[in-house]
Amino acid sequence: MSAKDLYHEPFVRALRKDGWNITDDPLFLAIADTDLLIDLGAERVVAAERGKERIAVEIKSFLSKSVVQDLKEASGQFMLYEEALKRSPANMDRVLYLAVRLRIYASLFVTGIGSILLESHRLRLIIFDEDREEITKWIPSNDTGPS
Amino acid sequence: MSAKDLYHEPFVRALRKDGWNITDDPLFLAIADTDLLIDLGAERVVAAERGKERIAVEIKSFLSKSVVQDLKEASGQFMLYEEALKRSPANMDRVLYLAVRLRIYASLFVTGIGSILLESHRLRLIIFDEDREEITKWIPSNDTGPS
Numbered sequence: 515m516s517a518k519d520l521y522h523e524p525f526v527r528a529l530r531k532d533g534w535n536i537t538d539d540p541l542f543l544a545i546a547d548t549d550l551l552i553d554l555g556a557e558r559v560v561a562a563e564r565g566k567e568r569i570a571v572e573i574k575s576f577l578s579k580s581v582v583q584d585l586k587e588a589s590g591q592f593m594l595y596e597e598a599l600k601r602s603p604a605n606m607d608r609v610l611y612l613a614v615r616l617r618i619y620a621s622l623f624v625t626g627i628g629s630i631l632l633e634s635h636r637l638r639l640i641i642f643d644e645d646r647e648e649i650t651k652w653i654p655s656n657d658t659g660p661s
Numbered sequence: 662m663s664a665k666d667l668y669h670e671p672f673v674r675a676l677r678k679d680g681w682n683i684t685d686d687p688l689f690l691a692i693a694d695t696d697l698l699i700d701l702g703a704e705r706v707v708a709a710e711r712g713k714e715r716i717a718v719e720i721k722s723f724l725s726k727s728v729v730q731d732l733k734e735a736s737g738q739f740m741l742y743e744e745a746l747k748r749s750p751a752n753m754d755r756v757l758y759l760a761v762r763l764r765i766y767a768s769l770f771v772t773g774i775g776s777i778l779l780e781s782h783r784l785r786l787i788i789f790d791e792d793r794e795e796i797t798k799w800i801p802s803n804d805t806g807p808s
Contacts, residue, residue: 548729548774582695590737597777627695630744 524644525573525613532649534558541570545598552595570599573613585628588612592637613640616650672720672760674794681705688717692745699742717746718787720760732775735759739784760787763797
């Protein structure tokens with residue numbers, strides 16, 4: 515089982531519990547003759563006057579030997595996908611997030627080197643508990659509940 | 662010979678030809694209990710009233726099987742090192758660049774997927790000719806010559 519498979523389904527179930535519909539698994543973008551695949555596209559209905567909220571999510575396992583190497587790769591994906599989404603007419607309203615497990619968030623992003631990327635608002639995260647299959651926290655916080 | 666070694670010395674010689682002194686090889690940063698190594702630190706004297714111009718450079722070979730994977734890693738390093746430099750009192754004035762070979766620049770950054778990161782000013786590049794051992798171009802352009 516690949517590292518991707520290991521946390522993909524638990525995260526999808528956590529996102530559904532949080533009121534989201536999965537629209538794309540994966541989300542396909544073709545930019546500058548290059549195919550990019552982001553793990554998930556999802557949407558949910560917010561207050562009626564605001565319509566639908568749409569997101570794109572890359573699920574990161576952080577299972578390699580070097581957590582700093584994983585962080586570089588995740589940050590680079592975030593930068594590239596964020597610019598690619600802006601250039602995709604069908605997806606430019608999607609807000610991009612990295613999904614990371616609670617224990618990775620605690621070790622890497624609260625006190626670890628990843629904290630400098632949150633301080634500077636370089637990344638957006640969805641933190642999830644893979645055992646309980648629940649979303650724990652959005653960074654920045656997502657205040658709009660489902661309708 | 663590692664991919665790093667292959668272009669490290671040609672780039673160092675190109676940078677020296679351009680009037681730069683290598684101050685750190687590698688440049689060491691300790692941030693949030695993590696050690697980061699950027700390939701090079703360099704400086705050169707500009708017009709006397711402006712003092713010294715200082716840079717940090719990560720040399721990227723783009724030699725793996727997937728150029729998009731290499732781009733993600735390079736972009737993530739850039740994001741992480743840029744934030745780390747800001748938090749290093751001894752290095753916060755250094756401007757960060759990725760050094761890439763001319764042929765990689767032409768294939769990946771002029772028309773390829775890397776172009777979206779230049780359009781949006783997410784990266785700074787030093788393009789070099791590894792055979793002639795010369796700097797070809799700075800992005801954004803570096804207008805200050807050596808004094």
